[in-house]
Amino acid sequence: MSGPSTKGFSYSLLxxxxxxxxxxxxxxxxxxxxxxxMPVGTQGSVKTLNPAExxxxxxxxxxxxxxxxxxxxxxxxxxxxxxLHRFTHWPHAMLTDSGGFQAFSLAERRKTSEDGFVFRxxxxxxxxxxxxxxxxxxxxxxxxxxAMQLDICPPGDAPQKEVEEACARTTxxxxxxLAAKREDQALFGIVQGGTNPALRRAHAEELSAMPFDGIAxxxxxxxxxxxxxHELLEEIGPTLDQERPHYLMGxxxxxxxxxxxxxxxxxxDCVLPTRNARNGQALTRxxxxxxxxxxxxxxxxxxxxTCSCPTCAEGYSRAYLRHLYLAGEILVLRLMTAHxxxxxxxxxxxxxxxxxxxxxAEFARQWLDGLKGDDAKSA
Amino acid sequence: MSGPSTKGFSYSLLxxxxxxxxxxxxxxxxxxxxxxxMPVGTQGSVKTLNPAExxxxxxxxxxxxxxxxxxxxxxxxxxxxxxLHRFTHWPHAMLTDSGGFQAFSLAERRKTSEDGFVFRxxxxxxxxxxxxxxxxxxxxxxxxxxAMQLDICPPGDAPQKEVEEACARTTxxxxxxLAAKREDQALFGIVQGGTNPALRRAHAEELSAMPFDGIAxxxxxxxxxxxxxHELLEEIGPTLDQERPHYLMGxxxxxxxxxxxxxxxxxxDCVLPTRNARNGQALTRxxxxxxxxxxxxxxxxxxxxTCSCPTCAEGYSRAYLRHLYLAGEILVLRLMTAHxxxxxxxxxxxxxxxxxxxxxAEFARQWLDGLKGDDAKSA
Numbered sequence: 001m002s003g004p005s006t007k008g009f010s011y012s013l014l015x016x017x018x019x020x021x022x023x024x025x026x027x028x029x030x031x032x033x034x035x036x037x038m039p040v041g042t043q044g045s046v047k048t049l050n051p052a053e054x055x056x057x058x059x060x061x062x063x064x065x066x067x068x069x070x071x072x073x074x075x076x077x078x079x080x081x082x083x084l085h086r087f088t089h090w091p092h093a094m095l096t097d098s099g100g101f102q103a104f105s106l107a108e109r110r111k112t113s114e115d116g117f118v119f120r121x122x123x124x125x126x127x128x129x130x131x132x133x134x135x136x137x138x139x140x141x142x143x144x145x146x147a148m149q150l151d152i153c154p155p156g157d158a159p160q161k162e163v164e165e166a167c168a169r170t171t172x173x174x175x176x177x178l179a180a181k182r183e184d185q186a187l188f189g190i191v192q193g194g195t196n197p198a199l200r201r202a203h204a205e206e207l208s209a210m211p212f213d214g215i216a217x218x219x220x221x222x223x224x225x226x227x228x229x230h231e232l233l234e235e236i237g238p239t240l241d242q243e244r245p246h247y248l249m250g251x252x253x254x255x256x257x258x259x260x261x262x263x264x265x266x267x268x269d270c271v272l273p274t275r276n277a278r279n280g281q282a283l284t285r286x287x288x289x290x291x292x293x294x295x296x297x298x299x300x301x302x303x304x305x306t307c308s309c310p311t312c313a314e315g316y317s318r319a320y321l322r323h324l325y326l327a328g329e330i331l332v333l334r335l336m337t338a339h340x341x342x343x344x345x346x347x348x349x350x351x352x353x354x355x356x357x358x359x360x361a362e363f364a365r366q367w368l369d370g371l372k373g374d375d376a377k378s379a
Numbered sequence: 380m381s382g383p384s385t386k387g388f389s390y391s392l393l394x395x396x397x398x399x400x401x402x403x404x405x406x407x408x409x410x411x412x413x414x415x416x417m418p419v420g421t422q423g424s425v426k427t428l429n430p431a432e433x434x435x436x437x438x439x440x441x442x443x444x445x446x447x448x449x450x451x452x453x454x455x456x457x458x459x460x461x462x463l464h465r466f467t468h469w470p471h472a473m474l475t476d477s478g479g480f481q482a483f484s485l486a487e488r489r490k491t492s493e494d495g496f497v498f499r500x501x502x503x504x505x506x507x508x509x510x511x512x513x514x515x516x517x518x519x520x521x522x523x524x525x526a527m528q529l530d531i532c533p534p535g536d537a538p539q540k541e542v543e544e545a546c547a548r549t550t551x552x553x554x555x556x557l558a559a560k561r562e563d564q565a566l567f568g569i570v571q572g573g574t575n576p577a578l579r580r581a582h583a584e585e586l587s588a589m590p591f592d593g594i595a596x597x598x599x600x601x602x603x604x605x606x607x608x609h610e611l612l613e614e615i616g617p618t619l620d621q622e623r624p625h626y627l628m629g630x631x632x633x634x635x636x637x638x639x640x641x642x643x644x645x646x647x648d649c650v651l652p653t654r655n656a657r658n659g660q661a662l663t664r665x666x667x668x669x670x671x672x673x674x675x676x677x678x679x680x681x682x683x684x685t686c687s688c689p690t691c692a693e694g695y696s697r698a699y700l701r702h703l704y705l706a707g708e709i710l711v712l713r714l715m716t717a718h719x720x721x722x723x724x725x726x727x728x729x730x731x732x733x734x735x736x737x738x739x740a741e742f743a744r745q746w747l748d749g750l751k752g753d754d755a756k757s758a
Contacts, residue, residue, distance in 0.1 A: 043706040044699070050710060073676070073702040080677050089693065114428050215742070298459050313469065319460050320423070323452040327422040330709055331429060 007214050009145065009186040011245045011266075017298040017360035019238040019264040022352045024311065025061070025245055027093040027145040029085060030036030032060040034245060035346040035351050037257065038095060040274060043068045044078075044088045048334045049275050049341075051090045056310065057338065058345025061146075063269040066139055071121050071128075075141035079092035083143030092245070094144035095188075095251075095269075098135040098177075101153055101218075103128075116150065130175035142181040148216065151190040156223030163194040166219075167203045176205055186213035188247060191361045195228045200236050214267075215240055216247040221270075226252075230259050237263025252281065254347055255371060258364045261351050267310035268348075278333050281327045283340050284366070287375040289318070291336070296322045309342030311335040338366040356365060385592050388524065389563040390645075392449030398643040398741035399615040403438070405566070406472040406524040408464060411439040411456055413624060413645040414730055415639050416636065416723040417474060419653060420445045420591045423457075423467045428468045428720070435689065436717065437724025440472035440525075442648045446481030449507075454520035473523035474567075474648075476628075477514040477556075480532055480597075482507075489698040492673055493548065495529065511555035519561040527595065528556040530569040535602030542573040545598075546582045553586055565592035565624060573598060574607045577615045587620045593646075594619055595626040600649075604736050605631075609638050616642025633662060633726055634750060637677045637743045640730050646728075652719035654690050658748045659704045662719050662729040664746070668697070670715070675701045688721030 008028040008225035017024045025032040025107030039046045042065040042125045048203045054062060064084055069075065081087040084094055100117065103110060107119035107128070116131035132150045138146035152166040174189050181187045187207070193199035200217075203321055208215060217236070220229045233248070237260070239244050247267035248260050257268055273283060282289040284304040289296075291303075299318040302313060311321075316335055324332035387407040394401045404411040416423045418433055421444040425433045433441060443463055448454065460466040463473055472484060480497065485509070490550040491654075495510035511529045518526035529552045531545040541646060549753035553568050561564045570587035572578035579596075596615070599608045612627070616639070620626050626646035627639050636647055653664060661668040663683040669683075682690060690700075695714055703711035726746070734741030 043708055045701075045703055045706075045708045045710045050713070068706075072706055073698070077677055077702070078700065087696070087698075087699050087702075089695065116731075121479060148616045212585050298456055300460060316464070316468065317460060319452070319456065323422075323456070323466075324424055326449055326490060327424075327447075329422055329424045330427045330712060331424045333709060334429070336715075 005211055006186040008025070008074055011214070011243070013242060014315065015356050015358070017355040017358045018262065020262050020351070020355045020360040021246075021264050022244075022355035023245065023266060025093070025266070028184070029091065029093045029145055030060060032093050033349075033352055035088060035257075035261045035269055035348045036061055037348050038063045038267065039341050039344075040065070040268040040269055040271045041088070041090070042271075044074070044084065046337075046341075047278065048330070048337045052089065052359050053310075053334075053338055054090070054341065055092065059092070059341065061095060061267075062090055064094060064096045064103060064142065064144060065135040066096045066099035066135070066142060067106065069096075069142055070138050071101055071123050075138045076314075079141040079143065079290065081250055085143065087164035095146040096139050096142055096144040096148065098148045098150040099130055100135065100150045102277065103130050104153060111153070113349045114172075132173040136177050136180035136182070140185060144185070144259050146186040146188060146213070147181065148188050149174050149190055150214075151192060151218055153192065153219050153222060154194065156194070158194060160194075160196065163196060163199060165194065167199060171203070171206050174210055174212075178210055178212070182301045188212055188214035188216045189247070190216045190218040191283075192219045194226050196230055197232055197235050198231060204236065204240060208244075208262075212244070214245040214247055216249050217265075218249045220248065221252065227257065228258075233260055236313055237265055239265060253375070255368065255375065257344070257347055258351070258367050261348075262360060262364055268309040273344050274337050277336035279342045280332075280336070282336055283343050285343070285370045291318065291322050291332075303339055307339065307342065309339045311339040335369040385565040386563055389590050390593065390622070392621060394735050396737045397641060398736040399623075399641050399730070399734045399739040400625075400643050400645055401734040402645060403626070404645075406440075407563070407660070407711040408470065408472045408524055409439060411472050412728075412731055414636075414640045414727045415646055416727050417439055417442045417646065417648040418720050418723075419444070419648055419650045420467070420469070422451070423463065425716075425720075426657065427709070427716045430467065431716055432689075432713075433469070433720065434471065436720035437728055438471070438720065440646075441469060441472060441474060443475045443521065443523060444481060445475045445478035445514070445521060446485065447522055448475075449478055450502050454517045457667075458520040458522065462520065472525070474525035474711045475518050475521055475523040475525045475527065477529040478509055478517065479514065479529045482509050483532065491531070493551075511552040512559045515556050515559035515561070519564060523564070525565040525567060525592070526560065527567050528553050528569055528591075530571060530597055532571065532598050532601065533573065535573070536574060539575065542571065542575060542578060546578060546745075549621050550582070550585050552589070553589055553591075556709050557589055557591070567591055568592035569595045569597040569628070571598045574603050574611055576611055577613060579615050580618060583615065583619055587623075588641075591623065593624040593626055595628050596644075597628045599627065600629040600631065605635070609635075612639055612642040612644065616644055619643060632754070634721065634747065636723070636726055636753065637730070637746050640727075641743055642741060652723050653716050656715035656719040659711075659715070661715055664749045665724070670697065670701050670704050670711075671719045682715075682718055686718065686721065688718045688719040695727055
């Protein structure tokens with residue numbers, strides 16, 4: 001097994017509490033305490049917020065989407081402006097995905113072969129090719145601290161044979177990505193294998209034998225029952241290489257984070273807190289607040305009286321937020337987004353403290369007990 | 380002639396330079412240095428910005444639209460939440476219009492009589508009546524520092540007889556509004572008269588004989604040639620009562636402000652800087668930057684290298700702003716709005732300094748010389 005070697009990038013495991021891990025991810029753009037949640041900045045912006053506001057939620061790493069930035073403004077433009085950090089004014093760490101997942105889900109007339117994807121841009125219909133080498137080149141131009149390998153992500157209900165082939169091709173692409181990566185950019189491998197524990201374990205071992213800087217678990221949140229994911233994480237999470245960070249891609253709810261951290265996951269990304277905010281749904285320790293509801297019409301209390309986010313701390317009332325939401329005012333999208341991301345930032349920060357104090361199980365039970373109704377499940 | 384008497388409200392004229400005036404408007408929510416520009420917060424939010432950001436543009440008074448707040452969330456809701464200041468977290472002064480202009484321009488099936496307007500809400504079709512007394516009651520519930528009288532605002536091409544009748548009815552409504560106003564809320568009268576200098580002068584004298592806290596000029600920006608307005612302001616502006624603030628409603632471009640301040644106008648409001656920002660148009664001392672243009676694709680410079688607004692000072696590039704705009708990202712609307720309002724804040728602050736130093740004519744010439752092309756005219 002060969003370990004990672006990217007200059008300026010390292011992972012230190014500081015403490016464990018059960019399988020849960022507290023660590024530090026060192027990057028050229030600063031340290032990231034783990035576990036960590038990465039807000040999604042699809043097109044070079046965490047929707048509605050400026051970088052200072054994102055940072056104030058506790059986030060020290062954000063995710064950019066290669067597919068979107070590739071199609072617009074184009075990696076040459078981002079590179080000419082000094083890379084995604086300078087382009088967007090985000091001072092902390094960044095990770096980009098490979099573009100494969102969006103080429104799969106958003107693009108038109110997609111064809112897959114051993115060499116990668118050929119697809120049509122969903123913006124202008126232009127033909128694009130995404131091979132492992134192109135994924136590395138484009139991510140190199142965008143210039144995040146961490147790049148992701150190109151992988152094959154089968155749907156949640158794919159037959160075993162398709163899942164096995166996805167693992168095999170993902171391994172072949174892993175080698176090609178490692179060969180093509182920028183020396184100064186970290187690269188994570190992506191474990192596939194659906195909900196089959198044996199396949200997952202075998203694939204994780206294959207990828208861990210390569211000099212990746214981190215190990216990601218892909219192929220979740222793609223239609224499978226979410227409890228299946230958690231069962232599998234309990235089996236697989238603790239067996240992942242302890243020397244490297246573990247990233248669960250595209251997950252999830254507060255419930256999902258609490259449970260997955262308990263299995264040794266260090267990194268998460270998800271559009272849920274930002275997207276739900278824009279849909280008028282605030283997340284709190286005790287569940288959701290759907291701000292358009294009539295019961296908030298004259299409610300003078302903040303979204304969550306126990307929350308220290310700017311929206312709650314400055315005392316914006318539910319009544320005002322509801323009014324802004326119904327009136328279509330942009331300000332509410334900011335206020336709700338800052339609140340939701342602050343909850344995620346608080347969750348991972350408190351989880352980390354609990355791990356360092358070796359009381360993660362107790363912490364997790366308390367959080368999960370606090371969530372009401374649907375939010376107490378992974379809905 | 381009886382002067383104004385609202386408690387907590389006063390105007391002090393500090394200096395003149397030609398007809399241009401520098402003063403201070405004292406309100407229960409702080410002093411407003413004049414000349415001043417009031418950003419428009421139609422529905423209880425200056426679109427895209429939070430109160431701290433609006434304040435950072437130099438604004439010390441904002442305008443709320445009674446028509447919109449009346450229909451949603453309703454004046455009872457605003458009152459129950461402690462009034463518009465507490466509801467929206469704006470700490471400085473506020474003014475509301477009467478609702479008449481929007482009842483005229485936005486509402487459906489409007490009927491006008493001596494008693495006011497009867498119309499249907501553009502939101503839900505419900506029947507509403509807006510009389511001078513109701514305009515005062517609703518504005519009293521909303522609770523801004525300054526209310527406006529209900530007036531009749533004929534279109535820019537209205538025949539003289541219609542304009543005369545509008546003046547007469549506006550005068551009758553002025554008396555009813557004064558009788559119905561809250562004791563602790565300032566009230567401004569609205570001078571009509573179209574582009575007829577004699578009518579304007581006569582109507583201004585009529586209203587100045589009443590105990591209004593300020594004199595507004597309405598009925599501009601309603602379709603008349605803008606140079607007609609400036610000619611008329613040059614004639615009328617200097618003749619307005621020097622003891623009271625002069626408010627030019629719904630105006631205008633930087634060019635318009637520079638010229639109108641020169642005739643003795645103290646207060647302005649206009650959606651132009653905020654609306655144009657959301658349409659991708661940045662205003663600068665040298666004219667407009669239309670951010671979607673291809674020439675900015677890789678432009679690393681800020682909107683205006685001489686500007687000290689957060690957007691320019693933090694170095695957001697035109698290339699990034701263009702990308703965000705084309706990608707439909709909300710962040711760009713904030714960044715452009717803050718920039719445009721900062722220009723207006725800077726313009727009135729510099730105008731005030733120039734007046735205090737008795738060099739307004741020179742200042743105005745320099746600003747107007749700096750504007751290029753269409754921006755050098757009042758387009």
